[in-house]
Amino acid sequence: MAERTIILAGGGHAHLGVLAAWARRPPPDTRRILITSHRHTAYSGMLPGWMAGLYDEADIMIDLAPLAAAAGTELVLASVTGLDPHHVHVGSTRLAFDIASLAVGGGIDTAPFAATGARLLPIRPVDRFRAGWRAFRDRPGDIAIVGGGAGGFELACAARAALPHVAITLVTPPGTLLAGHAPAVIALARRALIQRRITLIETSASGHPDGIRLDDGTILPAAAVILATGSIAPPWLAQSGLATTVSGHLAVDATLAVSPTIFAAGDIIQRTDRPLPRSGVHAVKAGPVLAANIAARLSGATLREYQPRQRTLYLLSTGDRRAILSWGPFALHNRLIWQLKHAIDTGFMRRQRV
Numbered sequence: 001m002a003e004r005t006i007i008l009a010g011g012g013h014a015h016l017g018v019l020a021a022w023a024r025r026p027p028p029d030t031r032r033i034l035i036t037s038h039r040h041t042a043y044s045g046m047l048p049g050w051m052a053g054l055y056d057e058a059d060i061m062i063d064l065a066p067l068a069a070a071a072g073t074e075l076v077l078a079s080v081t082g083l084d085p086h087h088v089h090v091g092s093t094r095l096a097f098d099i100a101s102l103a104v105g106g107g108i109d110t111a112p113f114a115a116t117g118a119r120l121l122p123i124r125p126v127d128r129f130r131a132g133w134r135a136f137r138d139r140p141g142d143i144a145i146v147g148g149g150a151g152g153f154e155l156a157c158a159a160r161a162a163l164p165h166v167a168i169t170l171v172t173p174p175g176t177l178l179a180g181h182a183p184a185v186i187a188l189a190r191r192a193l194i195q196r197r198i199t200l201i202e203t204s205a206s207g208h209p210d211g212i213r214l215d216d217g218t219i220l221p222a223a224a225v226i227l228a229t230g231s232i233a234p235p236w237l238a239q240s241g242l243a244t245t246v247s248g249h250l251a252v253d254a255t256l257a258v259s260p261t262i263f264a265a266g267d268i269i270q271r272t273d274r275p276l277p278r279s280g281v282h283a284v285k286a287g288p289v290l291a292a293n294i295a296a297r298l299s300g301a302t303l304r305e306y307q308p309r310q311r312t313l314y315l316l317s318t319g320d321r322r323a324i325l326s327w328g329p330f331a332l333h334n335r336l337i338w339q340l341k342h343a344i345d346t347g348f349m350r351r352q353r354v
Contacts (some may be wrong), residue, residue: 004030004098006294008073009080009088011036011064012103013044013280014265016352017287018294019064022071023354027298032073035080035090039065042126043352044280045345048154051133052161052319059349066354080104083240085259099261099297101290102250103283106231106267113146113207113227120207122227123151132224140166141223144212146205148172149179150279152228153189154317159226160196161319169199169220171212177202180277181314184331185324192318192333231267231278245270254305255293256286263290281312284348315341 006027008015015034022032042050046060068075080102082089087096108122121132140163145156148170156170170193177200178186193200204215211222233248242258243251249270256263265286267278276282289306296303311328315337318324323338325331 002029004298005096006030006032007088007095007097007100008032008034009083009100009102010104010266011038011041012105012266013283014103014286014290015101016062016067017284018101018291019067019071019073020351021288021291021295022073023067026072027295030298032071033076033095034064034068034073035076035078035088035095036064037077037079038127039063039075039077042130043345043349044126045341045348047126047130048151048158048317048319049342049345050130051155052158052317054161054319054321057130059346062349062352067352070354082236083242083262085241085261089236097261099294100263101294102258102262102264102268103266103290104234104268106233106278108227108229109232110227113212113225115207115209116212116225117207117209119211119223120225120227123155124231136224137162139223142167142169142211142221143224143226144169144171144205144220144222145226145228146171146212147228147230148177148202149228149230150314150316152226153178153193154319155226155228156198157192157196157317157319159319160198167199168197169201169222171201171203171205171214171220173204174202178316178326181326182329182331184329185316185326188324188331188333189316192324196318196320233268237268245272254307255303256290256306257293257303261297263293265290276308277312279312279314281314282306282308315344317341 040061043060049055050060078090087094108124123129145152205212211220250258250264251272252269258264266283292304314326316324321338323341324333325337
């Protein structure tokens with residue numbers, strides 16, 4: 001049988017599960033390639049803990065090179081710049097594939113905050129965010145975090161733990177603080193912000209040279225504006241010739257299939273069969289399904305579906321070795337929850353060490 005080429009485009013969390021599956025049982029008669037812009041990738045679940053000083057940088061970094069080697073997969077360090085139904089684009093190079101899987105991660109829409117200039121610190125790309133936070137930490141000032149999702153909330157708490165004496169403000173439109181979580185979870189989050197002297201302002205905002213401009217015209221000065229407003233799809237997806245949604249994300253069904261030869265997971269997708277929050281939890285859990293479906297495409301077997309459980313467990317760090325548990329209508333906030341989160345996160349990282 002002729003050798004077939006499988007390309008994993010991007011070093012996102014979903015592809016960790018694919019590499020692990022290949023290390024156990026590599027697909028026969030295949031050439032396997034992982035294309036990623038960086039050899040090391042940060043585990044998003046521990047990024048706020050690193051920011052808060054609870055973890056060293058080495059604790060949260062995953063080295064993709066040994067994982068690829070164990071999986072018999074070539075590692076290409078380059079940025080994916082485009083895609084068509086038969087090729088992954090790396091600059092001017094077109095790499096042909098028989099099957100491709102995309103987990104390149106999303107971006108942040110910085111355009112509404114362009115006026116903020118050098119004070120702006122988007123959380124994506126993560127490597128730039130880490131470098132920007134290290135530099136800011138050495139000359140700290142007042143901080144504004146824009147975005148009230150789980151990421152914005154955790155980063156606000158982490159910033160407080162790291163810098164106890166600066167003013168910290170979390171800005172998010174009305175009704176969007178931890179949207180999708182139960183009222184009990186949101187109530188605990190509000191209390192946590194008050195206890196940590198983090199000001200919550202519920203309004204829309206845009207960029208300003210001194211920080212941000214609130215919806216009523218008020219200027220909120222800030223030495224750093226951390227932008228955590230949710231993920232947007234890479235603009236080149238719209239030119240891929242593949243099915244995309246109104247928001248520009250790849251349209252996938254429950255099998256994570258974009259087309260008969262392309263799969264995708266993580267921040268770049270939107271499910272056509274059900275809403276699915278873009279979170280590291282779902283990206284990690286999609287990995288084994290991607291691996292199974294790539295194998296199924298090779299053999300002609302039936303594809304698996306990724307159907308999350310009715311309730312997803314979220315553990316939100318508050319930066320002080322405490323965390324909020326969010327599980328359906330249930331909510332708790334204490335040290336035991338952080339210990340559970342720490343055990344889960346460090347266990348996940350141990351599985352990435354080869």
